[in-house]
Amino acid sequence: MIRLNTLLALTVLALAPWHTLAMAQEGDKPSVDALVKATADEDPIVRREAIAKLVELQPGPAVTIPLFTKLLEDSDPAVRLRVMNAIADAGPATVPGLIEALKNDKAAFWACLILRELGPQAADAAPALAGLVENGQGEIRREALLALATMPKAAESYTPLITKCLADQQLEIAAAYTLGSIGKMPKEAAEKLQANARGEGLLSLVSVWALARANPADKQLNEAAIKRLAAGLNSKYPLVRAMASQGLVSLKASPELLKTALKNDLSMADVPVVRNALNVLASMGPDGLELLTEALRHPSVQHDAILIIGDLGPQGAPATAALVELIDSDNLRVANEAIVTLGKIGPGAKSAVPKLAKALEAGQGSIAHNSALALGRIGPDAKTAQPTLLKVMQDTKDPGLQMLCAWALVHVDGDSEATQQAVAPVIAAAAKSDNPVLQKAAGELSAQLK
Incomplete structure (x- = not known):
């Protein structure tokens, strides 16, 4: 059974250092059943953590394919995003199941999106994706092309097939983008892209970028492409601006060229525009941190901006003060993600300690x-x-929180005899618990103290 309280247990499983051992073995049917049930919970945080844990457990395609297909059709966009992220985070282990999902008309679209997130790790899916490009239906062909774009080495042998797609008005933009991502193209494709580049609009911009990507040594061509892309940042069309900003990042244009445009995009109410701005900032790494920190002021993008900062780990330290302010947010998801991200930053977030201690003492649950x-x-x-850690550990009735406080005390000052004596009763009680999560945690924490 996976319970300390559904949300609390799932949070522990997702974040604690013993999480990979938390749910016994892959064949633990009751654990899988409990997690599947939790994916229907009304709380999106519970659903997200349940999904992540199921992917980690790998219960098999008979469970995961129908489940993620259903969840990816959830009316809440955040849930769909979390499902894709959770599966993508599990890495190559999910690829066989995703290849199987490509055979399912209902699941293929979403499987392509997740394979895009996995990128080169999903190279084994390239033949199946190429098959969809050739024989698939509608928008699935486009998504299969875009998935191939993220695994350029594996996709290179399919450039003749991708080149044929340049003649299809429904696929020509995706095909041009995929060829640019691969960085190599047949002469026939280059000639077609050169003709397209003389036009206007998104196809023209993608073609210019693709030609520059395929000819990195041509300085003049690259400078011309950067100039065209920079002009595209001011387009009234969101897709053109998106391609312009992403193209500039891939051609290694100066980050300063992007910042003004992205700053404006983050303040807009247009969801696709904001989403693209965040994606571009994510691809910029530490260079995007200044704008991500500023984005924390906008409630509509706070949560996603926090997640991106979290991915930077210790490099996100300059955002510490802004994250600390969000610990008191009325939005539980935002508050939780801010706290989690401060943990990911680690020692660089030491200025957050007083506020985190206060949140620990006054807070409940997650x-x-x-x-x-x-x-x-x-x-x-x-x-x-x-x-504070000692007081909460001794006063709380929540065994999961007790164990987390003990774990924290060990990592803060585990060499001291006082700390070891304080946490010993908690570890002993957890070892005797009938909760397998606490048992594993006790074993691992005890081993750290030896």
Whole structure:
């Protein structure tokens, strides 16, 4: 059974260092059943963590394919995004199931999107994707092309097939983009793209970019492409602006060229525009942190901006002060993600320790759990929070929170005899628990102290 309380248990499973051992083995039917049930929970955080844990457990395509197909049709866009991210985060292990899903007309579209996220890790899916390009239906052909674009080495042998798609008005933009991503193309494709580049609109812009990508040594061509793409940043059409900004990043244009346009896009109410701006900032790595920190001021993009900062890990440290402000957010998802991200930053987020300690002491449920985890990940620089961790560990009735506080204390000051004596009863109680999560946690934490 997976319960400390559904949300709390799932948060522990997703974030604690013992999470990979938390749910026994792949064949643990009750655990899988409980997680499947949790994917229907009304709380999106519960659904997200349940999905992530199911992907990790790999219960098999008989469970995962129907489930993620259903969830990817959820009316909540955030749920769909989380499903894709959760499956993509599981890495190459999910590829066989996704290849199988490509055979299912209902699942193929979403499987292509997830394969795009996996990129080169999903190279084994290239033949199946090429098959969909050749014989698939409607928009699935386009998504299969775009998935191939993310695995250029594996897709290179299919350039003749992709070149044929340049003659299809429904596929020509995706085909041009895929050829540009591969960086190599037949002479026939280059000639077609050169003709397209003389036009206007999105096809022209993609063609210009693709030609530059295929000829990296041609300085003049690349400079002309950057100039065209920079002009596209001011387009009234969101797709043109999206291609322009993404193209400039891939051609290694100056980040300063992008910042003004992206700053304007982040403040817009147009969801696709904002989403593209965030995607571009994510691809910029640390260069995008300044704007991501500014995006934390906009409620509509806070959550996604926090996630991107979290992916930067320790490099996200300059955003610490802005993240600390969000710990008190009325939006539980935003508050939780801010706390989790401070933990991912680690010691660089030491200025957040007082606020995290306060959130731990005053908070309940996931806020308290994630605060304890964050303090533990900050490590020795969180020593001022020791009294709070100790007090909460001793006072709480929640065995999961007790264990998390013990884990945090060990990572903050595990060498001291006082800490070891304080956490010993909690570890002992967890080891005798009938909860397999706590048992595993106790074993691993005990081993760290030896």
